[in-house]
Amino acid sequence: MESITGLLTKIFGDGMSPMALLISGGLTMALIMSLVMAMCAIVFTWMERKVAGFLQSRYGPMRVGGFHGVLQPVADMLKILGKEDIIPDEADKALFMLSPFVIFIGSLMAWAAIPFAPGFIASNLDLGLFYIFAVSSAAPAGILMAGWASNNKWALYGAARGAAQMVSYEIPLALAAIPVVMATGSLNMNAIVDAQGGGVLNWYIVHDPFLFLAFCLYFIASIAEVNRGPFDMPETESELVAGYHTEYTGMRFAFFFLAEYANLFLVSCIATAVFLGGWHPIAGPVFLPGLVFLIKAVILVFLQMLVRWTLPRLRVDQLMHTCWKVMVPLTLLCVLGSGIWMMVSGELL
Amino acid sequence: MSDTTVTHGWEHQDKPRVQQSELLEINMGPQHPATHGVLRLLVKTDGEIVQSVTPYLGYLHRCAEKIAEGCDWRQWMVYTDRFDYLAPMNMNFGYAVAVENMLEVEVPERAQYIRVICAELQRIASHLIAIGTFGLDMGAWTPLLYCFREREEILNIFERLSGGRMLYNYFDIGGVRFDAYDDFAEEVLFMVHVMEQKIVEYNTLLTYNKIFIERTADVGVIDAETCYAYGCTGPVLRGAGVPFDCRRDDPYSIYDRFEFEIPYGQGEQGTVGDCWDRYIVRMREMSESCRIIRQAVDGMPEGDFMSPDLKKLVKVPAGSLYTRTESSKGEIGFHIIADGGSKPFRNKVRSPSYSNLHVIEKVGPGMMISDLVATVGSLDIVLGEIDR
């Protein structure tokens, strides 16, 4: 936000009160973040369809917008905006209408602490990482609301599964990031990224073997956290029809969609900032930091897509088994191991 | 088990507080992605655990058996296409063999060989769909598309042969409708060659994937006794460890001339008769079909493709006969009653999926919803032949 407020100060001079500066800067940043989210949905739906297509020996969308159907998501968005908004008669209407926004806002709030480039962060919180994990916990509540309010049995199943899954996988997700916090000594996202400057060898992913393992575990847990295959329990389209958003149409469905792809990008951004050196390039000085950050995040998104379109889905009990009996012990091992590593290598002293 | 009564540790109080929990009744289908068509399963669940499954059929019922009474013998071949629309060649084969058995007509050698090649190619095509959709039930999208890719190649051969991509109406009583085209043998051999390589790919992508094994091994175990009792045939019976195949044990056409193994479930990843066994039986059957096709292509003679001494309007002598053949789903039986006329008196179709699906009532209770989906997927049902 510093860059934004700096810009605003330049434009309006010193005449603005600090409060007005804070509010206007915050609003600008929120607007930018909302746009980023919308762009995420548009870009990544197209990318997902193309990646899935080429993985499966087909092209994916080719018609709209000339080159490889680049405007397909725009057309889809227009279509979905024009659709009737159906609220089932027996649904709990207030919750039904509210839940897409709960999920959306939960996702949007997390963006506040993502450092895209030096100074380009909505809110440079001291507890940045902690804040991100905290606010993204709003999503299970939204899913439960959606599933319950739809008054549809499949949606209820999806919601119950989804909430259980997301609550569970938050633990390995957060635990996997703890070694990094230990290494940095700070929860501030800027500080975490700054600590990784100066070439690929300073990135936390290669800091020590336990951190590499932590990255892998974080990656798996993040797939589960955003409800994508092979952990797409809340949707499980071959079992639960469409899971918690079975009854949603039109704009409300679009919000779920938006949140899903925004979350997909969000977890990749966190992984980039926390493990992959944020805006620091592989070698050399910082150059086009925003672009470097984006490239890293998009590569992670691509990997998530590759996993989704390759692997079969886990059963719900196996999912829990994987979380509690495999991931949580391993992340704890990572915390312990990297702590020992740091003590031995003398970093902590 | 209609209600589960949960008593908490308050029995020492004057009035024990009993909490009643109800089972959740949920309709899986008729519009549901996992039911492979318009099947409706009424599932009662206790949380994720299924307590009872009741299939409701008939959404695709066309009463082809009634239509048979108004068709002549050759015309009804068209309707057999539409039973198992994923393996019409096998259905045609069954009906043709059934009527020929009653007519006691000699089918020319060349027609026999073409028939066997078609039936085995069709078996591969049908198993490809079975495998692909089974993977889809597990959430693996990509194998389905790969399977369809290879299936299209087989359909291309059928299209050149019969003109149709889905419903061929290629077999006729006494032979086949068209002769094989010029480079039929080369195309089929090339297809077999491609297929054998692709099977390796599927195995790596899906069969030995750990998640897939976890999802299918020890799930939906159907043992041999249950198979006999419920009339399960085909890959379901063989998956239960019974190496029974009509092609070898009750040979029809010229299957006794070929050398092939009958794969059966051995419980490699879990229990004998689990979903994985049924899956792997299909996978191995594709290789065996490739073997049969190679032999058949080698042995294919020149000559007639249609029995010359058969009239256009067939009249089947009076009598009743149950003939069974091995389709890709199992034993397809045609019970034919003729009254000596040019039209069937009664054609009863004993379709494999009908019996195979029935077993879900037995094995369904006690499994999780995801396992139910997996089990229904592993039975490889086609609603066209269940509802007929």
Add this chain to the structure above:
Amino acid sequence: MTQYLRDIKDAVVSAFKGMGITSKHLAKKPVTLQYPDERWVLPERFKGFIINDTHRCDACLRCAKVCPVDCIYIETTGKAKDRYMYRYAIDYNKCIWCGLCVAECPTDACQHSLDYDHALYDRTRLVYEFTSPAKPIPCHKETRLEQGYYVPNADEERAKLAAKKEAELKKAEDETAAPDPSPDEGKVE
């Protein structure tokens, strides 16, 4: 514990193997065609929309009889030499593309075309009329020959017809009777 670790190893290794196969396909050219722009070559025996070559059709009704779904409608008028077909319609709402009519047709009038994309908004437009009362199709062999329609073994038949006519003419000359009334007079209705 070893089983536990082996499971994890298996899961990771098999997942990577699978991803290897899928990512290999990224570099391959997709096999699908962009349908309306690209189309594959249809085989000779392709069962497309059935068309009736009215030049060859002599309304023998075999196709209508063999059709399992009764989708072929033939209307004729008159008898014998004056039998004319004024309607030959196929209802593609009903047609199941079984090809029995094509196999049955003695003159190859009924044929599969190579057409297959006829999606329409109105079902009534799927009933195709091949003739009209304005130009009815003669059905009798002799009438067909006279009007230049297709007849199998036309030369032979023509010779036969000529011989027959000659005989008739001769007979008429011999008897020197009044000329025959035109055979179609008063019969057209």
Add this chain to the structure above:
Amino acid sequence: MEPNAIHDLLCAKLGEAALEYVDSYEKGTVIAAAKIAEAATLLRDEPELHFEQLMCLSGVDWDGHDAEGKGKSVAILGYTEEGKPELSDRVGDGDLGVFYACYSHRHGHKYSLFVRVPRDAAEVPTVSHLWPTAAWHEREAYDLVGITFTGHPDLRRILLEDGWEGHPLRKDYQMPAQWQGVPLEGRSYAANPFNEADVVLPTKPEGGQG
């Protein structure tokens, strides 16, 4: 075991109930309807027979079928001028029958049982307790042919909807005009647009203006 040996064994165990030996395409025994469950038990449990699988069970309406093979097998007699099927208003009078085809995996032999019951009292004991697969086949026979299987645990219609009138595979079945307000007669889109009077005959070469 040879079919006639199986028949002899059935005769010995069942006595009168084994009515006759069928030696046509299909080898089997006609059993008195009331004793079919006993016969089926025998087939399944006798160690020499051990028919553990019921391959097929089909209900048959024998109305109009005579032994010489000259019976009328079609309910639709012909077509009216408008192309609508012309149905017979005849009430069927033939027997109904059930056919059982059994197979033994252990011995690899097949055998069939036949049952005939009068049309107005079509009741056959169930065999679904012996071969569970029979449960659905019997439901189908009940649904389509209208044979009641006594002792069946769940005798409902299976392919047609509950409450459907009549049994379609009976030879005298007539399709109802509508079902729950939905007309069952298929809509024809091929109404004849032409009139025979509009036919313009071509000019005859030899006859001048026709």
